[in-house]
Amino acid sequence: EDKVVQSPLSLVVHEGDTVTLNCSYEVTNFRSLLWYKQEKKAPTFLFMLTSSGIEKKSGRLSSILDKKELFSILNITATQTGDSAVYLCAVEAGYGGSQGNLIFGKGTKLSVKP
Amino acid sequence: EAQVTQNPRYLITVTGKKLTVTCSQNMNHEYMSWYRQDPGLGLRQIYYSMNVEVTDKGDVPEGYKVSRKEKRNFPLILESPSPNQTSLYFCASSLWGTNEQFFGPGTRLTVL
Numbered sequence: 001e002d003k004v005v006q007s008p009l010s011l012v013v014h015e016g017d018t019v020t021l022n023c024s025y026e027v028t029n030f031r032s033l034l035w036y037k038q039e040k041k042a043p044t045f046l047f048m049l050t051s052s053g054i055e056k057k058s059g060r061l062s063s064i065l066d067k068k069e070l071f072s073i074l075n076i077t078a079t080q081t082g083d084s085a086v087y088l089c090a091v092e093a094g095y096g097g098s099q100g101n102l103i104f105g106k107g108t109k110l111s112v113k114p
Numbered sequence: 115e116a117q118v119t120q121n122p123r124y125l126i127t128v129t130g131k132k133l134t135v136t137c138s139q140n141m142n143h144e145y146m147s148w149y150r151q152d153p154g155l156g157l158r159q160i161y162y163s164m165n166v167e168v169t170d171k172g173d174v175p176e177g178y179k180v181s182r183k184e185k186r187n188f189p190l191i192l193e194s195p196s197p198n199q200t201s202l203y204f205c206a207s208s209l210w211g212t213n214e215q216f217f218g219p220g221t222r223l224t225v226l
Binding site: 090103104 | 220
């Protein structure tokens with residue numbers, strides 16, 4: 001059975017700290033891995049990763065994928081209270097040229113204290 | 115403004131009364147999808163569609179139907195809702211091959 005596991009489930013840090021969120025997966029026909037941020041509303045897209053070892057970066061957020069060890073990490077440096085959210089990892093499984101279904105992890109709830 | 119809209123945003127209904135949650139996107143996206151989100155279970159995909167008249171089951175399709183007659187619309191149909199379908203539902207869309215999915219605002223459904 002396909003699964004995506006995120007750790008930790010929750011995390012409390014102080015402003016300025018650096019955090020690393022983990023996502024491991026077991027999926028047949030892996031196509032891509034995605035990170036989303038969910039505040040008290042709909043998820044918003046952060047990154048899509050398809051190739052191992054290539055870091056994606058956006059401001060203080062960065063992410064990398066290891067397809068051999070089947071995991072990804074999301075790093076947030078110099079955290080701010082506005083980074084408080086649930087971070088979701090999702091893996092796309094698919095066949096051939098089709099766009100497949102997304103399997104989400106349960107999320108990591110990050111709380112950043114002032 | 116590029117967006118995904120869902121209606122209604124909130125709905126309380128009773129067991130067995132058929133309902134439809136509409137989803138519409140104005141970005142000309144090929145791919146659309148429905149999810150439900152439950153505490154402790156995360157987001158789970160119900161159905162997805164790669165284009166008009168092409169739909170496929172996600173992880174939790176039981177009790178739901180969808181249709182994709184037009185590119186912009188992807189309604190979710192509950193023929194006979196049950197209390198275990200009480201949940202927060204999200205519709206999402208993306209361009210073919212990108213998976214940068216844009217999510218709608220969510221529909222909170224309660225089935226009594």
